[in-house]
Amino acid sequence: MLRLVFLVGFMGAGKSSVGRALARQLGWKFEDLDERIVSREQRPVEQIFRDSGESEFRRAEHSALRAVLSEPDAGGRIVALGGGAFVQAENAALLAQASAMTVFLDAPVEVLFRRCLQEQQVERPLRKSEEEFRKLYLARRPHYSKAALRVETGDLDVDAVAGQVARALGLQVSD
Numbered sequence: 001m002l003r004l005v006f007l008v009g010f011m012g013a014g015k016s017s018v019g020r021a022l023a024r025q026l027g028w029k030f031e032d033l034d035e036r037i038v039s040r041e042q043r044p045v046e047q048i049f050r051d052s053g054e055s056e057f058r059r060a061e062h063s064a065l066r067a068v069l070s071e072p073d074a075g076g077r078i079v080a081l082g083g084g085a086f087v088q089a090e091n092a093a094l095l096a097q098a099s100a101m102t103v104f105l106d107a108p109v110e111v112l113f114r115r116c117l118q119e120q121q122v123e124r125p126l127r128k129s130e131e132e133f134r135k136l137y138l139a140r141r142p143h144y145s146k147a148a149l150r151v152e153t154g155d156l157d158v159d160a161v162a163g164q165v166a167r168a169l170g171l172q173v174s175d
């Protein structure tokens with residue numbers, strides 16, 4: 001029975017907001033992998049990037065993902081991965097090994113960039129110019145496409161998208 005679902009996709013795809021709404025609809029727990037990293041490292045994501053570099057962030061990310069996969073999921077859990085997590089071969093391999101369910105949330109890159117600009121409270125070290133953002137998105141897209149399912153979030157109404165994901169997964173939402 002399906003008890004653990006990972007949301008993947010680029011920055012601004014709505015992984016955390018849709019994940020929260022989906023967990024609420026299903027009566028499951030929600031977890032944001034970046035939050036687990038921050039709490040394990042005791043410093044914000046941008047500080048890890050700034051002081052220790054991206055490679056250290058990726059190491060912490062991989063270790064946090066391993067920890068998530070080692071925990072029981074009796075009640076069901078939706079996990080939002082950071083935008084680069086599923087792109088790392090060792091993470092994709094770990095998820096494949098665990099036969100984890102993965103859902104790619106996607107939207108046109110202009111929409112993703114606009115959403116990131118609007119979310120000023122979220123510091124994203126890899127959101128640079130629009131051109132670099134687009135380049136990184138195009139380079140990563142083939143990786144995200146390896147997820148089991150893909151759901152479009154372009155006209156993001158968070159609850160509606162969450163409902164769509166639940167239906168795509170064949171999961172019953174509670175009223």
Ligand code: S3P
Pocket residue numbers: 009010011012015034045081082083084085123124125126
């Ligand atoms: C990253 C995306 C961020 C966060 C970190 C790196 C990326 O998560 O994990 O800044 O490599 O795309 P969000 O996708 O939630 O912004």
